[in-house]
Amino acid sequence: xxxxxxxxxxxxxxxxxxxxxxxxxxxxxxxxxxxxxxxxxxxxxxxxxxxxxxxxxxxxxxxxxxxxxxxxxxxxxxxxxxxxxxxxx
Amino acid sequence: xxxxxxxxxxxxxxxxxxxxxxxxxxxxxxxxxxxxxxxxxxxxxxxxxxxxxxxxxxxxxxxxxxxxxxxxxxxxxxxxxxxxxxxxxxxxxxxxxxxxxxxxxxxxxxxxxxxxxxxxxxxxxxxxxxxxxxxxxxxxxxxxxxxxxxxxxxxxxxxxxxxxxxxxxxxxxxxxxxxxxxxxxxxxxxxxxxxxxxxxxxxxxxxxxxxxxxxxxxxxxxxxxxxxxxxxxxxxxxxxxxxxxxxxxxxxxxxxxxxxxxxxxxxxxxxxxxxxxxxxxxxxxxxxxxxxxxxxxxxxxxxxxxxxxxxxxxxxxxxxxxxxxxxxxxxxxxxxxxxxxxxxxxxxxxxxxxxxxxxxxxxxxxxxxxxxxxxxxxxxxxxxxxxxxxxxxxxxxxxxxxxxxxxxxxxxxxxxxxxxxxxxxxxxxxxxxxxxxxxxxxxxxxxxxxxxxxxxxxxxxxxxx
Numbered sequence: 001x002x003x004x005x006x007x008x009x010x011x012x013x014x015x016x017x018x019x020x021x022x023x024x025x026x027x028x029x030x031x032x033x034x035x036x037x038x039x040x041x042x043x044x045x046x047x048x049x050x051x052x053x054x055x056x057x058x059x060x061x062x063x064x065x066x067x068x069x070x071x072x073x074x075x076x077x078x079x080x081x082x083x084x085x086x087x088x089x
Numbered sequence: 090x091x092x093x094x095x096x097x098x099x100x101x102x103x104x105x106x107x108x109x110x111x112x113x114x115x116x117x118x119x120x121x122x123x124x125x126x127x128x129x130x131x132x133x134x135x136x137x138x139x140x141x142x143x144x145x146x147x148x149x150x151x152x153x154x155x156x157x158x159x160x161x162x163x164x165x166x167x168x169x170x171x172x173x174x175x176x177x178x179x180x181x182x183x184x185x186x187x188x189x190x191x192x193x194x195x196x197x198x199x200x201x202x203x204x205x206x207x208x209x210x211x212x213x214x215x216x217x218x219x220x221x222x223x224x225x226x227x228x229x230x231x232x233x234x235x236x237x238x239x240x241x242x243x244x245x246x247x248x249x250x251x252x253x254x255x256x257x258x259x260x261x262x263x264x265x266x267x268x269x270x271x272x273x274x275x276x277x278x279x280x281x282x283x284x285x286x287x288x289x290x291x292x293x294x295x296x297x298x299x300x301x302x303x304x305x306x307x308x309x310x311x312x313x314x315x316x317x318x319x320x321x322x323x324x325x326x327x328x329x330x331x332x333x334x335x336x337x338x339x340x341x342x343x344x345x346x347x348x349x350x351x352x353x354x355x356x357x358x359x360x361x362x363x364x365x366x367x368x369x370x371x372x373x374x375x376x377x378x379x380x381x382x383x384x385x386x387x388x389x390x391x392x393x394x395x396x397x398x399x400x401x402x403x404x405x406x407x408x409x410x411x412x413x414x415x416x417x418x419x420x421x422x423x424x425x426x427x428x429x430x431x432x433x434x435x436x437x438x439x440x441x442x443x444x445x446x447x448x449x450x451x452x453x454x455x456x457x458x459x460x461x462x463x464x465x466x467x468x469x470x471x472x473x474x475x476x477x478x479x480x481x482x483x484x485x486x487x488x489x490x491x492x493x494x495x496x497x498x499x500x501x502x503x504x505x506x507x508x509x510x511x512x513x514x515x516x517x518x519x520x521x522x523x524x525x526x527x528x529x530x531x532x533x534x535x536x537x538x539x540x541x542x543x544x545x546x547x548x549x550x551x552x553x554x
Contacts, residue, residue: 001506004186005449006386006425007442007445007446008442010446010449011429011438011442011445012405012408012422012425012426012432013402013426013429013433013438013441013442014423014426014429014430015430016428016430016441016442017442018436018442018446019439019443020440021439021504022243022397022440022443022498023387023395024391025390025393025394025504026390026394026446026447026452026456027445028342028386028387028389028390029387029390029391029394029456029459029460029463030453030455030456031457032387032390032391032459032463032465034459034462034466035381035462035465035466046278046279046292048321048322048323052321053321054318057247062228062416064168064169064185065168065185065186066185068169068183068184068185068227069185071183072182072185080389081395083408083410083411084225084410084415084489085421086233087421087423088420088421089500
């Protein structure tokens with residue numbers, strides 16, 4: 001995307017601006033020495049092994065869980081939950 | 090002395106009833122002026138207590154945690170309770186399921202009393218970034234309770250709960266534990282399932298106990314640990330026995346980071362107390378080694394860069410559609426941005442914006458990817474250190490707790506106050522705060538998955554310092 005997006009748009013926060021305090025932290029990173037090693041996260045390997053993947057099955061929610069979900073979305077129309085509009089353009 | 094074992098004995102000897110115990114703690118929580126409570130789970134707690142009393146009356150055996158009252162930081166899902174993360178956005182959000190770690194405690198019979206105040210979404214080191222009022226320190230209420238698990242640490246310190254479950258991303262269990270003189274453990278990343286913990290920075294988020302004794306930390310850690318298919322970063326771990334952690338013979342060498350101690354930012358008293366602790370350890374025949382480490386500002390900047398990037402992603406779902414109080418605007422984009430700008434705190438917005446900055450084109454190579462590279466170097470440094478030493482000892486904080494109000498005025502000072510805790514988070518290492526050695530305690534760290542070594546050394550230190 002060639003269009004430059006400002007931080008308020010990127011963050012979906014009206015009027016959001018960069019923070020001077022946070023920029024000071026970023027300056028430290030810019031000046032820090034890094035190694036030429038491009039294998040990021042080599043020491044933080046938390047990925048699950050292929051042999052250990054959980055089963056690909058649908059687990060039905062309990063009736064209590066369903067009731068609480070409905071409570072969080074109280075609007076109803078013709079027996080269906082009404083959720084907010086999420087697509088406009 | 091284990092509070093859990095003491096109460097367990099009193100319950101089975103019928104010296105106290107579980108209902109009376111739970112009612113007493115609920116009353117203390119209700120009357121307390123430290124702002125530790127977001128929600129009391131009164132009905133549930135009393136129902137569960139009555140069941141425990143009935144079992145004891147019937148002559149049935151009860152488990153060690155059965156009937157033990159505990160607190161839960163308000164970032165954990167507990168089915169049917171409000172889980173607010175101390176935020177305006179989620180103040181009416183009700184959890185539809187229960188976090189794995191909490192469910193394991195419930196299955197063991199522990200009784201949840203309270204959802205505890207904390208910094209909103211874990212964003213803070215003082216528990217002032219909350220809609221429920223700043224948490225006041227247990228020892229001096231003019232000072233902050235620490236954060237982000239401030240309410241949990243204060244509740245334990247004041248005996249309002251027997252133990253509490255906090256969450257630690259960059260020091261949020263260890264620092265409030267230090268500020269309130271109690272024990273707080275951040276286990277190895279992945280030892281306890283994060284399922285049902287509201288995500289802040291997923292690559293360092295850890296579940297952990299806060300309690301008044303090493304034995305209680307051990308008991309609660311054992312119950313919560315283990316592999317969980319719902320969090321695929323978890324690993325299987327063995328139960329740590331009380332006998333194993335009493336034998337401290339295999340700890341021969343202790344390291345400390347020179348640059349943590351030899352700098353201007355550390356309080357003079359904290360420094361001299363820390364050095365005095367090292368001398369006492371040496372006097373017991375343990376070899377003490379000075380180690381080189383990254384500068385504090387590099388550690389803090391690396392941690393915050395990565396944590397902000399992760400929280401910007403994790404919190405992007407909070408837009409008033411699936412979660413949160415929606416505020417309608419002129420169009421859909423407007424609705425999202427008004428909802429988020431009015432419902433997130435200043436500190437949370439600062440972190441989301443910072444995270445989106447470093448993830449955006451043009452910045453990610455220069456800052457985010459460099460941050461990841463630094464993290465790898467930090468982790469490699471730890472690996473090298475643990476070839477030389479069994480334990481790394483450090484102060485928990487460079488300074489004593491600030492006054493309420495000061496951290497909100499100076500966020501940079503707040504970030505820098507995390508200098509001693511964030512490195513171990515980036516390394517995903519097990520680290521325990523013990524309320525000994527300096528006025529805000531000492532941190533004991535071991536190599537990944539060696540949580541039992543941390544508890545062993547704590548047992549050694551507690552009687553010696």
